[in-house]
Amino acid sequence: MTTMYGKVSATGLALLLTAAASAGGAGSASAAGSTVQLPVLAARLDADAACAAGSDRRATDVPWEQVSLQLSRTWPFASGAGVTVGVVDTGVSSSAPALKGRVTAVGDAGTDCVGHGTFVAGLVGAAVADGVRFAGVAQQARILAVRGSDARGAVTAERVADGIRAAVNGGAKVVTVSAALAADTPTLRSAVALAAKKDVLVIAAAVPDTPATATSTDTPPTRDYYPAADDGVLSVLDVDVSGKRPTGAYTTSSASIAAPGDGVVGIGPKKAGHYIGSGASLAAGFVAGAAALVRSVHPDLTATQTAALLRSSAYPADVPRLDPYAAVTSVLTGAAAAPARGDSGTPVHLPEDKAAGPLRRALWPASAGLAVIIAVVWLGLILPRGRRLGWRPSKPERTAGPEPEGAESPVPVGTGAQGASES
Numbered sequence: 001m002t003t004m005y006g007k008v009s010a011t012g013l014a015l016l017l018t019a020a021a022s023a024g025g026a027g028s029a030s031a032a033g034s035t036v037q038l039p040v041l042a043a044r045l046d047a048d049a050a051c052a053a054g055s056d057r058r059a060t061d062v063p064w065e066q067v068s069l070q071l072s073r074t075w076p077f078a079s080g081a082g083v084t085v086g087v088v089d090t091g092v093s094s095s096a097p098a099l100k101g102r103v104t105a106v107g108d109a110g111t112d113c114v115g116h117g118t119f120v121a122g123l124v125g126a127a128v129a130d131g132v133r134f135a136g137v138a139q140q141a142r143i144l145a146v147r148g149s150d151a152r153g154a155v156t157a158e159r160v161a162d163g164i165r166a167a168v169n170g171g172a173k174v175v176t177v178s179a180a181l182a183a184d185t186p187t188l189r190s191a192v193a194l195a196a197k198k199d200v201l202v203i204a205a206a207v208p209d210t211p212a213t214a215t216s217t218d219t220p221p222t223r224d225y226y227p228a229a230d231d232g233v234l235s236v237l238d239v240d241v242s243g244k245r246p247t248g249a250y251t252t253s254s255a256s257i258a259a260p261g262d263g264v265v266g267i268g269p270k271k272a273g274h275y276i277g278s279g280a281s282l283a284a285g286f287v288a289g290a291a292a293l294v295r296s297v298h299p300d301l302t303a304t305q306t307a308a309l310l311r312s313s314a315y316p317a318d319v320p321r322l323d324p325y326a327a328v329t330s331v332l333t334g335a336a337a338a339p340a341r342g343d344s345g346t347p348v349h350l351p352e353d354k355a356a357g358p359l360r361r362a363l364w365p366a367s368a369g370l371a372v373i374i375a376v377v378w379l380g381l382i383l384p385r386g387r388r389l390g391w392r393p394s395k396p397e398r399t400a401g402p403e404p405e406g407a408e409s410p411v412p413v414g415t416g417a418q419g420a421s422e423s
Contacts, residue, residue: 041266041277043116043209044090044153052115054270062133064241065260069286070325071137078293078328080138085124085292086167086175086200088160089117089281090153092145093269098126102142106166109145112269114153117145119277120178122267123285124292129272134265137289137324138296144172148179157185160227164191168200173295173303176288177204178281180225180250188227196232201295201303203288204228206235207250209279210262222251229254234291234307237319238262238283246278257311259283259322290324297328 039055066072084104091112094103099121103110112118121143126136148163149155160179167175168191175195181188195202206228228235235254238261240246246262261283268275287310294306301309313327314320 038265038274038276039268041115041119041268041275042153043114043279043281044149045114047152049152051113052269054268055273055275056271057273058132059134059265059274060132063265065264065286066134068241068260069137069290069322071135074137074293074325074328075139077325078138078297080125080141080289080292080296082299083138083174083292083296084142084144084170084172085121085138085288086144086146086164086170086172087117087121087124087178087285087288088146088148088163088167088175089120089178090114090149090151091117091147092121092143093118094145096122096267096269097272098122098129098136098267099143100127102140103145104142104170105145106170107147109147112145113151114149115269115275116153116178116277116281118269119266119275120176120281120285121145123264123282124176124289126267132272132274134267134274137286138292141289141292141296144170146170148177155179155181157181157183157188157226161185161187161191164188164202164227165194168195168198173200174288174291175200175202176284177202177227178284180205180208180228180280182223182225184226184230189230192227192230192232196303199303201234201291201306202227202232203234203236203284203291205280205284206237206252206255207280209281210238210246210249220248220250222253224252224254225250228252232304234287234310236280236284236287238278238280239319239321243317243321250280255319256307257287257314257322258317258319259286261286287322290322290327293324293328 038057038059042052045051062072091109091114092099092103092105093112093115094105094110096103096118099118102125103121109117122136124136125138125141125143126134127139128135144167146163146167148160150159160177160181164175164177192202204227205225207225227233229252235252235256237252237255237258238246238249239258240262241260243258245251261280262278263276264278264282265274265276266282290310291306294309295301309330310322310327311320313323313330315323315326
């Protein structure tokens with residue numbers, strides 16, 4: 001496999017292929033690059049199913065998605081510090097070890113029976129643990145847990161819209177939405193419009209997660225899903241290790257960007273172990289983490305500018321593929337940010353220089369002293385020398401008319417006495 005900046009080693013390639021092969025099926029799957037079997041994450045639970053108990057199995061190798069996104073190159077430049085990411089999902093467990101101390105919950109969203117919201121939050125910002133090389137994209141970002149479903153993972157447009165509003169009102173600067181609904185509603189559009197008004201970047205799964213039972217003969221029709229297809233939302237598709245869509249995946253024609261989402265490693269709501277999962281909702285978590293990195297490095301960028309930077313710096317493809325390293329470093333090297341919508345033609349007012357007045361007052365005595373020195377030099381050196389050479393100041397030219405009686409004839413400058421006697 002070739003990435004944007006170089007080739008992945010043979011060991012890394014084996015790691016990637018192992019993870020990709022483990023995406024489907026039930027029960028457990030191999031962790032990336034190892035023989036560890038990880039439980040597969042569920043997106044929702046049946047009414048009689050037990051809550052996710054957490055995993056005792058840990059992935060100790062670098063997951064393929066971290067290699068693909070070049071996160072180890074990105075982290076020296078940005079951490080996500082100072083940015084809050086709202087996760088609109090099944091909740092985020094405040095007791096998840098990798099997120100300890102960084103989760104704030106709205107209502108009862110600090111518990112997560114399903115585990116999906118905690119998994120997404122881990123992709124956004126899980127911290128590194130001893131003996132584990134998996135980590136989230138923005139390890140110092142804060143997480144705002146918001147319910148966008150019921151406790152079992154069932155979603156409606158009203159719940160998702162309420163979740164977006166709660167995340168915006170809770171101070172999030174980036175919001176990731178896992179739900180992809182077949183129909184748009186006025187409440188969804190209103191929630192997205194509120195986010196735009198508050199300069200909050202909404203990132204959403206462009207399609208529903210691929211069913212675990214999908215086969216190559218399944219061909220879902222191409223269509224839009226919401227809120228991803230609403231104006232102002234950065235919609236995300238999931239891709240596998242080779243940059244292609246997973247088998248049997250839902251399709252759309254309006255995706256903004258793509259990110260890893262097939263057989264990716266993440267955390268659970270309890271314990272320090274890991275799960276493996278697939279879907280566009282997980283890809284949206286990676287993009288939300290990258291957005292947090294960008295907004296932490298350059299807080300002056302608007303939500304619209306942040307989305308534009310993520311897209312313009314992405315690896316070129318039919319759907320541009322997320323490149324956090326390029327996004328972060330292009331900001332640091334002074335890439336010009338596109339003006340915010342409606343800002344064109346606005347006059348620029350330079351800030352008042354409060355030091356200018358005292359500086360000017362301090363310069364007045366120095367200027368006066370310099371003038372005295374110039375006058376002394378003029379009088380002591382230049383003027384006597386000019387007189388020895390016969391220089392005299394010129395007189396103003398007289399106006400036409402009769403010469404006054406007794407007036408002397410003017411002596412041209414430089415003629416001296418001889419010129420006067422000859423006239």
